[in-house]
Amino acid sequence: MKSLLDQEFSDSNIVITKTEDLLNWARLSSVWQLGFGLACCAIEMMATSASHYDFDRFGVIPRATPRQADAIIISGTVTLKMATRIKRLYEQMPDPKYIISMGSCSNSGGPYWEHGYHVLKGIDRVIPVDVYVPGCPPRPEALLEGLLKLQEKIRNESLVKKTA
Amino acid sequence: MKTREEIFNVLKQEFPEDVFEILNQPMEPIIMVDPKAIHKVSFYLRDTEGLKFDSLMVLSGVDDANGEKTTDADGSQTINGGTLSVYYHLESLELGHKVTLKVSTPRDNPEVESVESVWRCADWHEREAYDMFGIKFLHHPDLRRILMPYDWDAGYPLRKDYKNPEFYQGMKIPY
Numbered sequence: 155m156k157s158l159l160d161q162e163f164s165d166s167n168i169v170i171t172k173t174e175d176l177l178n179w180a181r182l183s184s185v186w187q188l189g190f191g192l193a194c195c196a197i198e199m200m201a202t203s204a205s206h207y208d209f210d211r212f213g214v215i216p217r218a219t220p221r222q223a224d225a226i227i228i229s230g231t232v233t234l235k236m237a238t239r240i241k242r243l244y245e246q247m248p249d250p251k252y253i254i255s256m257g258s259c260s261n262s263g264g265p266y267w268e269h270g271y272h273v274l275k276g277i278d279r280v281i282p283v284d285v286y287v288p289g290c291p292p293r294p295e296a297l298l299e300g301l302l303k304l305q306e307k308i309r310n311e312s313l314v315k316k317t318a
Numbered sequence: 319m320k321t322r323e324e325i326f327n328v329l330k331q332e333f334p335e336d337v338f339e340i341l342n343q344p345m346e347p348i349i350m351v352d353p354k355a356i357h358k359v360s361f362y363l364r365d366t367e368g369l370k371f372d373s374l375m376v377l378s379g380v381d382d383a384n385g386e387k388t389t390d391a392d393g394s395q396t397i398n399g400g401t402l403s404v405y406y407h408l409e410s411l412e413l414g415h416k417v418t419l420k421v422s423t424p425r426d427n428p429e430v431e432s433v434e435s436v437w438r439c440a441d442w443h444e445r446e447a448y449d450m451f452g453i454k455f456l457h458h459p460d461l462r463r464i465l466m467p468y469d470w471d472a473g474y475p476l477r478k479d480y481k482n483p484e485f486y487q488g489m490k491i492p493y
Contacts (some may be wrong), residue, residue, distance in 0.1 A: 234486045235467040267493045271475045271482045272466065275493045 174313050181224070181250065182213075182308040185301070188223035188243065189216035192230025195257040195291040199229040202294040212301055220246040225304070227297075228283075231259040231266065232274045244281045252308070254300050255283045258290045265290075319415045322347040325369065333359055346418055348405075353421040353430040356406070357457075360436040363408060363417070371408040371417065374437035378405050379447035383478040385425055397479045402428045402451050423453065432458040450476035 171179075191199055203209045203216065217223045220243045232240065244251070255277050258264030263275035277283060284307060287300035320328075326340040326349050336355035341348045351359050363371040385400025406419040423430055432455040433440045444455040445464040452474035455461055463470060472483040482491055 234489060234491070235465075237489055238467075238487060263493060271480070271491070274489060275491070279489055 174311075177313070178309050178311050181311075182305040184213040184215075185225045185252065185304065185308075186213075186215050186217045186223050188220050188226040188247070189218050190226060190229075190243070192228065192232065192236065193259065195229035195259070198291045198294055199227055199256065199297060202297045207294040207298065209298075209301075212298075212305070214301065220244075221248060223247050224250070225252040225254060227254045227256050228260040228277045229256040229291075231264065232277050232280075233272050234274055235272070237274045237277070237280050240277070241280050250311075252284045252304055253277075253281055254285045254287060254297075254304060256287045256289075256297060256300070257292055258288065261286050261288065319413050320368070321415075322349070322417055325349070325363075325415070325417050328366075328369065329359060329362070332362060341420075348418045348420045351419050351421050353404075353423045354456075355431070356404075356419070356421050357431040357433050357436060359419070360406070360433045364436055368413075370410045370412045373409045373411050374433070374439055374443075375407040375409050375416075376405075377407075377433070377440055377443035377447065379403070379451040379453050379476070380405060381451060381476065381478050382422070387479075394481055395479050397425065397477075400425045402453055404430055404447060404453060406433070428453045429456055430454070431456050434458055450474055452477070 201207060203214070209215075220226075224247075226244060226247065228240065244253070255261050259266065259273070260277040263270060263273055266273035267275055274280065285300045285304045287296055289296050292300075323340065326337070326347070329337045329349065333355065336352040336359060338350040338352070341350065363369050380403045382401045382403055383397055385397040388396050388398070390396060401422040402425050403420055403422045407416070408419065409416045421430055428451070430453055432444055434444060434455070435457070441459070442464060444458055445461060447453050448455060448461055449463040449465050462468065466475065467486070470486075472486075473480055475482075484491060
């Protein structure tokens with residue numbers, strides 16, 4: 155589906171669209187992420203934010219408080235101690251909120267799956283995940299694709315039917 | 319600059335009761351010390367002319383796993399008796415020599431004197447040894463867990479017979 159501004163319109167001053175599409179377009183074009191990093195994945199996430207990959211061109215800006223954030227990228231190994239904090243941060247975010255699980259560790263425990271006495275084996279045991287990005291760590295391109303997947307998900311959201 | 323043997327002889331003369339022996343290991347000789355006297359020996363090593371050990375490079379706990387091992391029905395191991403050890407790697411930046419000390423303490427009541435008052439950096443090292451092995455450092459100013467959650471009650475993870483619990487605060491731990 156074409157994005158809102160790509161659609162043709164005949165009159166130069168009026169755009170006709172559905173409320174749903176407008177809301178979804180606004181939401182997906184400004185996914186403000188919680189400024190939050192955990193391990194080596196956070197380095198790749200910061201690289202994605204920096205000028206070379208430029209997360210900002212998709213409207214992703216880090217916010218310093220969960221109350222102004224739309225999405226949280228779980229970028230790294232989630233220890234049990236940190237999992238309790240992540241849950242609290244997630245609960246402090248206003249709806250609608252989205253979660254990208256970045257890298258093997260937060261997807262499934264990664265290399266710590268067997269002997270990691272201190273590692274949570276997947277962040278989805280604590281909070282609901284929208285997009286999983288595989289990799290150890292994922293390259294910035296992979297994270298960007300994860301974001302595009304999330305945008306696709308938001309674009310197809312409905313006001314009447316709860317999807318996320 | 320002194321060799322390990324020379325340092326051992328100096329210590330043995332000063333503390334005949336508390337310094338036991340020198341183990342000649344292939345990598346480096348290790349001086350065995352009484353766990354209840356390690357702080358006295360450490361002060362002496364730091365302040366004495368000709369020794370001047372001004373730097374504690376690392377302090378690490380070790381589970382010797384030399385007790386009586388019993389295998390449970392589910393295949394896991396329990397160790398009774400034996401010792402836990404603490405290793406101290408010291409260096410003198412002034413004189414350029416190094417030495418390794420070791421103390422061994424009973425596994426069922428592991429108590430070692432703290433050297434935090436000698437080298438401040440020992441503070442967090444001792445907290446880690448406490449966190450991972452349950453070694454109690456006497457007269458430590460703030461002996462809390464440092465890495466594991468403060469309310470972790472399932473034991474000390476780096477002990478050889480450690481069993482990980484099923485749940486922590488409602489979160490499932492095994493894969």
